[in-house]
Amino acid sequence: MKKLIKLAIPITFVFTLVFSSSVTADPQSRPNGPYVENEQNISLSSYMSNEELYKKLQKLERNSNGKMKLDIAGYSNLSPDGYSTAEDKGEPLHVVKFGDSDPDKKRVLITTQIHGNEQISTEAALDIIKKLSSNGKEVNEILENVSIWIMPRINPEGADNKYEDSWYPTRYTHQTWDPEALGLPADTLAPWYYNEDGSERAQNNNGRIVYGIPGYDQNRDYNPNLDLNIEDQDKSEVADFLNSRSTNNSRYGGFYVTAESRTVTSVFQEFQPDVFVDVHHRGFNTLSDEDNRSVPVQLAAVVATQSYEDPFSGKKYEVDEDVLKLGKQVNALSYLTLQTGNSHFGAIQKYPDVNLPGTALGAFALNDAAIMLIEIKGQTQTLGQKQNGMLKETVKKPLYEVFKGLSDGTINDVDPQIYDDIPVSTNRISDPTTREDDAF
């Protein structure tokens, strides 16, 4: 069923959506779409390869007068402890550093593109890096008090995926489940977040594409036990755990089978950030039945609603009360920053409370980091570049205010109740493409 008419009009233009079953005169949301029909055209125009990203980062470092330090934290096939999933190292995972891991400073860690198909998050990160590299008085004051580390594109393989010679960014990493390499019996079942046939939802191919490269949802591969290494565990215990669907599921942490999650976690452990921000993309909503503003971002400070007990070590993890409060303050300040009149910038919703100990946010929240999930509207393949500028602002503006609030201490004056009062996700509107999976 083709749902959409082809659009070639400015985004502010009010237009009509034609459905097969009904015709409506009102746009679903304000602004609406524009959704793109031909994915390949849009994809090529907005494509940023890993090589291009690396060059941009190197140029930013050169122009920063020593303020920014660009490091390679690891590689997509090789984690810091030497666990290798292939003969080559794979793609570098960069960490951009403004300031040291200094316990006398506030510390913020930002990651983007843990799902390779969520590119605008990385473009926003590049803008933030550029701003922090500048020699402005305000920026310098912030960096006197706050260290900021940014890991743009922590799923470089999914981000740079090709399908039939065209760019086809994917949610998943690239890696084949190889239990024997981990010392497990050959018939051990893969973690539940393994994508064996390398397939994803898509606009073409009847809503499904099989690009054929297996991999993992990296954002389920983290674990509150940051030191978990299958290699060091009792192998039969791990195999039993994986072979049972009652334990091999999202209620438990992941298994750190990807080099990417191990690398990011090693940076987290070195830096011990006060605040961890992970930027994603999602679907479409309007604010409410009465207010049809299109929701540009959803935010969340809660991704681990329950305490966690590591099934292997018995060690317990819980979200500290003060850490939760700071997380709510960070999210509340971000929400407040985007309230400008009745513009769509202010149409913010709260991502529903979830308990996902295998996500980076969930695992790190259980290890004393205040968190903010930012979920940008739409996928790169859905919106193309047409709202990029606006969507990047909804990430950059709040984060900059958070940096300032942490620097001058005013973050502590923000009422966490403001976070609790952010309207929760509702009024999902139909995405004319086929992305149905709203899990971040």
Ligand SMILES: [Zn+2]
């Ligand atoms: Zn995501």
